[in-house]
Amino acid sequence: MKQEEIQIKAGVVHILDSDVGMPVLSDCAMEIGSDFSDFLKGHIERFTESDEKKLCRFAPDSEVGEILRECTEANFVETSQLLAKMLYRILYENPAIPSADAILLWMMRGEEAYLAFLKMDYKTSYTHITNPGDEGNSNEIILQKALLPSKSQRLSEAFLVRLSDLELQLVEKRYEINGEKCWYFSEKFLQCQAPMSQKAKLDVVTKAVEQVNRKYYGEEDTGRRMEIKNVIYKELEEEGGLRVEAVKEKVFSDRPQMQAELEEKLEKYHLSGEVVAPKSEQTLRKFQKQHLTTDTGIEITIPMEEYENPERVEFLTNPDGTISVLIKNVGKLSAK
Known part of the structure; x- marks a missing residue:
C-alpha cells in the first residue's frame, strides 16, 4: 500500500513496557500532524510493500479476529485497548520479546476501512537533558531506553487488516518462547495461518539449489556457483519471478538425479511447482552482481549484465589450473 493511498482518520498509542508490570493504555485518540502522519504512512508502506510481508487469514477461533469483526470507527479506541492488553500479556510472560509502544490507526484506502497495528520496539541511545539549578542550567547526556524506530x-x-473481509497483511520476527523460537505474533497473538513470505520462499529455493550443487560439485567450484546465480538472475529479471520448475531444469539440465533431489527438498515446503515473485529492490539486489574474492584477497564485482558479455569479461583456465579473470575494453578506471 502506497503512502498516497492512505488517509489516517484516527490513531492511538499504548505503552507496552514489560518492566512496568502492566500496559499503560490511552483512553483517547492522539493528535496526528502532517509530519507524524508521513512517518506513520512511511512505516505502513514499508512493510506492506516488503517481500517479507505475509498474506494471512485468521483462524476460526482467533480472539483477535473476533474482536476485529466488531470493530467500528466509533469503538476504535476500545478495540485498540483490547488488542494492546492481549499483546502485553504475551510480552510480559516472555522477556525475550522486546517492549514497545503500540500505535494503532483507523485509516481509509478509497472506500475501504483498515486497522493498522505498528509495534514500535524500543531503541536505546543517548540524548541530552537540561537540569535547572541555583547556578543556572546544566546540560547533560543521558541514556534513553525508550526511543522509537x-x-x-x-x-x-506489524499488521494491517481490511475490516470488510479481515484480509490480513503482516510482518513478524521469531522470538524464543519456552526454549524454542516461534512466530509468536501470528501464532500466539493473532492466531492466524501465515504462509511463507516471498523473501522466505526465495531463500528456501536458493539454499536448496546450493545444497544440491555442493553435494555433487563441491564447495570450490566457483564457476558452477556463478552459473547458478546467473540462471536465477535471468529468471527474476526476464520472467518477473522465479519459476522453480524452470530453475531446476536449467541448473541441473543433464542431471536427473540432482533434479529429483532438489524437488524432494522443495516438496517439504510445498514449493516444487511454485512461482516465487519478489518485488522489492532490496531482495533482488544480491542477484544483480557477481561478487568474487581471490585467495590473494582481491575482490571483484561484476554486474550480471556484463557477466556473459565476452567483450567485457572473460574467465581463463591456465595450464597450471589457476584462473585468470580478463576485464576488457575499459574506457576509464575510478578509485574509491
Whole structure:
C-alpha cells in the first residue's frame, strides 16, 4: 500500500513496557500532524510493500479476529485497548520479546476501512537533558531506553487488516518462547495461518539449489556457483519471478538425479511447482552482481549484465589450473 493511498482518520498509542508490570493504555485518540502522519504512512508502506510481508487469514477461533469483526470507527479506541492488553500479556510472560509502544490507526484506502497495528520496539541511545539549578542550567547526556524506530528502520512486527473481509497483511520476527523460537505474533497473538513470505520462499529455493550443487560439485567450484546465480538472475529479471520448475531444469539440465533431489527438498515446503515473485529492490539486489574474492584477497564485482558479455569479461583456465579473470575494453578506471 502506497503512502498516497492512505488517509489516517484516527490513531492511538499504548505503552507496552514489560518492566512496568502492566500496559499503560490511552483512553483517547492522539493528535496526528502532517509530519507524524508521513512517518506513520512511511512505516505502513514499508512493510506492506516488503517481500517479507505475509498474506494471512485468521483462524476460526482467533480472539483477535473476533474482536476485529466488531470493530467500528466509533469503538476504535476500545478495540485498540483490547488488542494492546492481549499483546502485553504475551510480552510480559516472555522477556525475550522486546517492549514497545503500540500505535494503532483507523485509516481509509478509497472506500475501504483498515486497522493498522505498528509495534514500535524500543531503541536505546543517548540524548541530552537540561537540569535547572541555583547556578543556572546544566546540560547533560543521558541514556534513553525508550526511543522509537526512525522513519527508515523496518518494524519487526506489524499488521494491517481490511475490516470488510479481515484480509490480513503482516510482518513478524521469531522470538524464543519456552526454549524454542516461534512466530509468536501470528501464532500466539493473532492466531492466524501465515504462509511463507516471498523473501522466505526465495531463500528456501536458493539454499536448496546450493545444497544440491555442493553435494555433487563441491564447495570450490566457483564457476558452477556463478552459473547458478546467473540462471536465477535471468529468471527474476526476464520472467518477473522465479519459476522453480524452470530453475531446476536449467541448473541441473543433464542431471536427473540432482533434479529429483532438489524437488524432494522443495516438496517439504510445498514449493516444487511454485512461482516465487519478489518485488522489492532490496531482495533482488544480491542477484544483480557477481561478487568474487581471490585467495590473494582481491575482490571483484561484476554486474550480471556484463557477466556473459565476452567483450567485457572473460574467465581463463591456465595450464597450471589457476584462473585468470580478463576485464576488457575499459574506457576509464575510478578509485574509491
